[in-house]
Amino acid sequence: MSVSFQQQDHAGRPEAGIEKRPLERYRAPAKPSLVGLSRAELGELLEGIGVPAAQRKMRIQQLWHWIYVRGATDFASMSNVSRQVRQELGSCFTLARPEVAAEQISADGTRKWLMRLPGEHTGERPHEIECVYIPETDRGTLCLSSQVGCTLSCSFCHTGTQRLVRNLTAGEIVGQIMVARDRLGDWHAAKPAQGEAERARLVSNIVMMGMGEPLYNFEAARDALHVAADGEGIGISKRRITLSTSGVVPNIPRAGAEIGCMLAVSLHAVTDELRNRLVPLNRKYPIKDLLGACRAYPGLSNARRITFEYVMLKDVNDSLADAKALVRLLAGIPAKINLIPFNPWPGTRYACSDWEQIEKFSEIIFNAGYASPVRTPRGRDILAACGQLKSASEKLSARERLALRAMAMTD
Ligand code: SAH
Ligand code: SF4
Numbered sequence: 001m002s003v004s005f006q007q008q009d010h011a012g013r014p015e016a017g018i019e020k021r022p023l024e025r026y027r028a029p030a031k032p033s034l035v036g037l038s039r040a041e042l043g044e045l046l047e048g049i050g051v052p053a054a055q056r057k058m059r060i061q062q063l064w065h066w067i068y069v070r071g072a073t074d075f076a077s078m079s080n081v082s083r084q085v086r087q088e089l090g091s092c093f094t095l096a097r098p099e100v101a102a103e104q105i106s107a108d109g110t111r112k113w114l115m116r117l118p119g120e121h122t123g124e125r126p127h128e129i130e131c132v133y134i135p136e137t138d139r140g141t142l143c144l145s146s147q148v149g150c151t152l153s154c155s156f157c158h159t160g161t162q163r164l165v166r167n168l169t170a171g172e173i174v175g176q177i178m179v180a181r182d183r184l185g186d187w188h189a190a191k192p193a194q195g196e197a198e199r200a201r202l203v204s205n206i207v208m209m210g211m212g213e214p215l216y217n218f219e220a221a222r223d224a225l226h227v228a229a230d231g232e233g234i235g236i237s238k239r240r241i242t243l244s245t246s247g248v249v250p251n252i253p254r255a256g257a258e259i260g261c262m263l264a265v266s267l268h269a270v271t272d273e274l275r276n277r278l279v280p281l282n283r284k285y286p287i288k289d290l291l292g293a294c295r296a297y298p299g300l301s302n303a304r305r306i307t308f309e310y311v312m313l314k315d316v317n318d319s320l321a322d323a324k325a326l327v328r329l330l331a332g333i334p335a336k337i338n339l340i341p342f343n344p345w346p347g348t349r350y351a352c353s354d355w356e357q358i359e360k361f362s363e364i365i366f367n368a369g370y371a372s373p374v375r376t377p378r379g380r381d382i383l384a385a386c387g388q389l390k391s392a393s394e395k396l397s398a399r400e401r402l403a404l405r406a407m408a409m410t411d
Contacts, residue, residue: 018280019151024127024166029118033096034067034089035178036171036227049088059085061232067095068233071178071187097175101128103183109135113179117148117172127166129211131176133184133203139240140184141205144176146221147212152246154266154279156311158345159211167217173224177203177234206236208243209264215248215255222259229261238262242307249285252293263297264307264338265290269317270325278317287329294333305334312341312353312361323364337370 034042042060051059062081066072073095075086098115105111111133116126129145149162181187186202206228208214214221225241228234243255244264255263267290269275275282282290294306308330312318326337339362342352353361 018284020153020165023151024148024164026166026169027118029096031092031094033094033171033175034063035095035097036169036174036224038223038226039064045093046085049085049092051085051088064230064233068227068230068235069188071181073097073182097178097182098129098172100179100183101126111180111183113176113183115176115179117166117168127164129168129172129176131180131210133180135202139204140202141207142177142180142203143207143210144173145210145212146173146208146214146217150212151216152213152279152281154246154268154281156268156278156313156342156348156350158343158348161347162211168212168220170220170223170227173220174227174234177206177228201235204236205240206242207264208241213246213248214243215245215251218251218254222255225259225261239304244307244309246279246281247285247290248281249289249293252290252297256298260299262304262307263294264309265294266311267308267326268311268313270322270329274317278311278313291329291333300334302334305336307336307338309338309340312339312358314342314351314353314357316350318353318357318361320360320364323361327365327368327370335370337365339365 034045037045039060042063043056046056046059047053059081062078066078066081070077072078075081075090075095078086081089098117100113101116102114103111104113113131113133115129115131117129119126127148129148131145132143134141134143145168147165147167149165150157150159151165153160180203181201184202206225208221208225221243225238225243228236229238229241238259238261241261242264243259243261244266245252245255246266252263255261266279267275267287268278269282270287272282272286275287297306300306308326310317310326330337339358341358342350344350344352
């Protein structure tokens with residue numbers, strides 16, 4: 001499995017001031033997990049352990065079903081796979097998911113898992129990511145991380161302050177879904193109890209809005225989302241998968257062509273001057289280029305809109321003139337606008353806009369034809385908030401805790 005390294009200047013250095021530092025390398029464990037592999041990769045591994053070509057397709061189908069429909073955690077339970085193949089598989093591979101270091105369940109049902117991934121060097125502190133589940137009446141949304149930390153440093157984002165950065169593998173991204181389904185008991189039972197219809201899955205939607213910039217870990221995000229969307233496995237349709245980007249323009253058309261999921265764009269400002277300060281990547285890919293890539297995103301229609309995220313920062317980007325400019329800027333793009341009340345974190349220079357201001361701002365957006373743009377606060381008691389996903393649970397004062405605004409990541 002290869003992990004890509006990204007975005008360097010012509011001399012091969014990370015771009016000064018936009019991206020922080022080179023990524024840490026990923027070292028595969030001695031016994032790799034099959035979780036997150038594509039069918040083709042599974043086929044290669046089966047070939048490697050001597051499964052004859054004529055059997056391989058069937059074995060891949062069986063493994064796919066056991067792993068992604070039934071949530072098998074060991075090979076022994078795979079009753080229709082021959083004993084010999086099971087033994088071979090067990091001696092070379094695992095079905096391991098990321099280790100859960102902590103689980104928190106909020107009063108509103110939101111759950112947050114702190115997951116531990118192996119570090120690069122022996123003895124090094126393990127890498128940590130967070131994954132959040134948000135249940136709602138008509139859906140259950142899982143917010144996935146794509147990197148440990150983030151190479152970008154948006155000035156309002158806590159994740160961006162994290163020093164260590166590593167790309168997740170596709171297996172580690174899919175592994176987050178596996179952990180959530182394990183913990184929620186969300187796998188298909190072998191046989192539903194008599195008279196019981198097959199129930200809807202608890203994890204019905206995915207958003208790539210946790211730690212990291214998914215379009216800077218493009219191949220792994222793409223491969224993981226293909227596994228998640230596979231109708232014979234996890235089966236979450238691409239319309240229910242949203243990838244959020246801070247604006248990695250060259251990879252936006254690739255996301256459309258190679259993933260085909262819904263797109264969310266972290267806009268946050270209506271002028272380059274301000275966006276350069278909030279999202280430094282804007283210096284490389286300014287608003288005009290970003291919106292150009294959005295306009296060209298395949299399959300856009302009123303039923304398939306791009307979500308524009310706009311974090312509400314007091315006296316920074318929340319004037320009513322900003323709201324009007326936002327509406328003008330997005331004219332002609334099938335768009336949804338999510339106003340996200342800023343989640344404060346210790347040491348931040350920003351404050352969340354006053355609620356009244358958010359309401360006035362949102363009214364302008366609403367009058368321009370965009371429905372219910374403010375995200376509902378969720379999971380605030382466990383810090384499961386956007387931009388709050390910095391690992392190692394921080395000790396916060398009761399006041400800071402109260403100030404938190406954890407937002408649902410779906411509209
Ligand atoms: N890197 C990607 C996806 C992860 S961030 C991106 O930036 O889009 C997910 C969302 O949370 C983004 O819209 C991001 O701008 C927003 N966010 C980051 N920090 C935040 C904070 N402190 N309060 C509210 N939203 C925040
Ligand atoms: Fe990275 Fe997104 Fe945070 Fe910016 S907002 S630092 S891109 S995680």
